[in-house]
Amino acid sequence: MSGFTGTLNPQQREAATHIHGPLLILAGAGTGKTRVVTARIAFMINEGIKPEHILAVTFTNKAAAEMRERVKDMCRDGMGKKVVLGTFHAFCARLLREFAEHVGYKKNFVIYSQSEQISLMKRVLKSLLVKEETLDPQKALARISKAKNNGEEIGDPAMDLHAAVAEKYADEMRALNVMDFDDLLCLGVKLLEENAVVRETLHQRHRYVTVDEFQDTNSLQMRLLRALVPAPYNVCVVGDDDQSIYGWRGAEITNITEFENFFPDPTVVKLEENYRSTTAILHTANSLIKNNAGRRPKSLWSRNSGKEPVRLVAAQDDLEEAEMIAKEIEAGYFNNKEPYESFAVLFRTNDQSRILEQAFRQRKITYRVVGARSFFDRREVKDVLSYLTVLHNPHDDISLLRILNTPTRGIGGTTAELALEHSMHKQFSVWVALCDESFLRQIPEKSRNAVRAFTEVICKYASAASTHGTDLVTMTEALIGEVEYMKYLQKLAKKPEEFHGWENGLAEFLNQLGNYQERNKKDGLSGFLDEVTLNDEREDKDDIEKKKGVCLITLHASKGLEFPIVYLPGLEQGILPHKRSYEEGRVDEERRLFYVGITRARQKLTLSFVRYRTKWGQKQTELPSPFLGELDRTYVDEMDYTMHMKETPSQEENTNFFAGLKAMLAQE
């Protein structure tokens, strides 16, 4: 047995050495899944399979990057570097860049992220809705996304408003040569299903396919996989149905629970020995998840008996909860020399992080917020990014309109409106309108000059941007200088700190652009733009590594990670399970989310909830999460923080509180 599979347990080894034919690895939390997948890839390479024939698809870019590292370490001679790795979306983007013409796009298409989709949808709704009618752009987009992911056709636009919106949106996207995330998958599937030549090319290119986090794939991704993998189906999927938490995004848990319906006679390997957590943590997790119906039966166990019980803490309000966590972390750091990196706080919604950040800052505890509001959502970054996008594809109206008068250059709403009208009339992009003499004749001289100056700048830099080997950082700096963007920001800023924040944002952006070009010399601007929209790594890779401190992260983003000491605050009715999950019938998924959170912890786990929480500036009364009532108490210590903090907590008070708590939980 080769070295890298020698340290695996029998089940792990079975999975890692099975190469041909469909393989389903059911890997519970903490069972060494990533290790098995990487060992398997190393094993394949060792068996003589060319690394460039191996395709590994992960759920996030972070996971892809991590896997790349580990595969690289396991293989000789830098062979691991040649393995093709990425998310489904990134894979499709690459594919479509290569074959864009086959699906009716030009190669310089731009990928729209959410905010751009919303802008476009607003425009669509504006043009379609009559006076008092209103439709929420986000809801309209959600509806379209769902339909696309289910492979539904657009209905009759004449009969149904929603169909009309969907059609108009699709037409606009195509006209602007832009795609959204769903389009990447849809068009990727279309390309593979309908074009035998392309399909054959890809079969030759990717002969062994591995998909990680398979429980989170949707039906389009399954279709893509099926088109990508011909008989005898050299496909390996890895996942855990108990950790399926992306149903709201169309994930089909049946992809994994009914895998054999898609790929016949798969070899199924179960990994059940957990190497991460203590028995107390696992036992508690198991007692929770067994309340879900329709699972693949599975029982996790651990050799690590540990000694720390799980704690369930009640706090008065969110402030007290945050302070408790901060104080404990501080104490752990000073008393037990526990580094801040050992701690993580996992929460349901992003806005829960704010109060924690405040508490940490007060105590000078270093922390990092993973996956919070995107760096690329910041105004200064968005502006410059829009410039670069327009240089790449000037027909992208949304990006163009964003920068048309940013910085203010005398092209106001009236002119923009006119240009838009002209472009619609002529069935072409706003950019074409701006360059069109017959349009320019219609507007006052002042505006005309402003527009001419603008189009000139764009043309000038567009040619630079498309020239191979241009230093993009230098170019962008020159562009920023030429349009006097900094001056504009300075004027815009209400406080000097605000301006400095923007300055830093820009510096960081240019830094990332430089890093990108360092790494990737051949793909140029379009490669960078793709990466920016597809990459969920809000911070630079090195940054996450380098930046030390307590990890603040959403439950969703925490999947796949582990920490010695974990806090799960805000375990309240309406937060977890989130109140909207009731309406949407997704309470089971919330339970899995809780399960994911619990199983992130290696040694010590603290669950907490509060009685009062401030939301939108208002204090609200909270109830404990009904999930807390489902936890088996064998290894759970319950305590009340408010009383604990008093000098002499009277026995009576404690008893009363717990009686009350029990009563509350019993109601559920």
Added chain:
DNA sequence: GCCGAGCCTTTTTTT
């Protein structure tokens, strides 16, 4: 065309 004041809603999660 520009800019500030005030009003209003909001994301649950992410590729």
Added chain:
DNA sequence: AAGGCTCGGC
């Protein structure tokens, strides 16, 4: 609480 959007004065 805070960012986005509209309206009205310049």
